[in-house]
Amino acid sequence: MPHKKNPDVFELVRARxxxxxxxxxxxxxxxxxxxxxxxxxxxxxxxxxxxxFQNLKDCLSMMNxxxxxxxxxxxxxxxxKYKFLFSVEEVNKLVLSGVPFRDAYKQVGLEIQLxxxxxxxxxxHSHEGSIGNLCNDEIxxxxxxxxxxxxxxxxxxxxxxxxx
Numbered sequence: 001m002p003h004k005k006n007p008d009v010f011e012l013v014r015a016r017x018x019x020x021x022x023x024x025x026x027x028x029x030x031x032x033x034x035x036x037x038x039x040x041x042x043x044x045x046x047x048x049x050x051x052x053f054q055n056l057k058d059c060l061s062m063m064n065x066x067x068x069x070x071x072x073x074x075x076x077x078x079x080x081k082y083k084f085l086f087s088v089e090e091v092n093k094l095v096l097s098g099v100p101f102r103d104a105y106k107q108v109g110l111e112i113q114l115x116x117x118x119x120x121x122x123x124x125h126s127h128e129g130s131i132g133n134l135c136n137d138e139i140x141x142x143x144x145x146x147x148x149x150x151x152x153x154x155x156x157x158x159x160x161x162x163x164x
Contacts, residue, residue, distance in 0.1 A: 009066055013059045020052050020059075057159040064152045067143050072136045077121065084112060086119035093120075 026048055030041065076082060087108050094104035111117040125132040 009062055013062055016055050016059050020056055023048060023052055053159050057156060060152060060155055060159075064147075067147055070143065072140060074136075083117065083119055083121070086121060086123070087112065087117070089123060090117075090119050 027045060030045060034041075077085065090108045090111075091101070091104045094107065095101050099107070108117070123130070123132045127133060128135050
């Protein structure tokens with residue numbers, strides 16, 4: 001989207017975790033239709049399985065670092081440098097008024113590029129996670145729970161032993 005200027009660590013961790021969650025299906029497909037006994041094609045499991053442990057370990061380390069330093073700032077959206085966060089809202093408004101999405105996207109992107117972008121900042125969405133209801137208190141509580149309850153050192157040791 002036209003406003004996309006965020007750090008992508010969380011997106012990469014999400015993608016890597018989805019990759020790890022797909023492993024059971026990959027393993028099942030590789031072992032399908034095997035007659036009984038040992039088969040050399042099982043060695044291909046190592047190519048998928050062993051790196052997954054290191055990937056999980058890396059994801060846990062990155063999340064530990066990111067969650068320990070995340071800070072929620074109140075009232076940040078009033079600062080003019082964050083006006084681009086509202087670009088999706090502007091595109092959606094145009095689409096709801098009958099403009100095709102492709103044209104609305106181009107129009108808002110062009111306004112941003114030319115410096116003519118001045119969004120309506122009064123957002124009335126109330127669903128959880130929307131700009132109007134970020135759920136900052138709940139997110140802070142969950143982050144604190146993860147950081148205090150999860151033993152990253154113990155998880156790191158367990159994964160290291162599995163890799164050996």
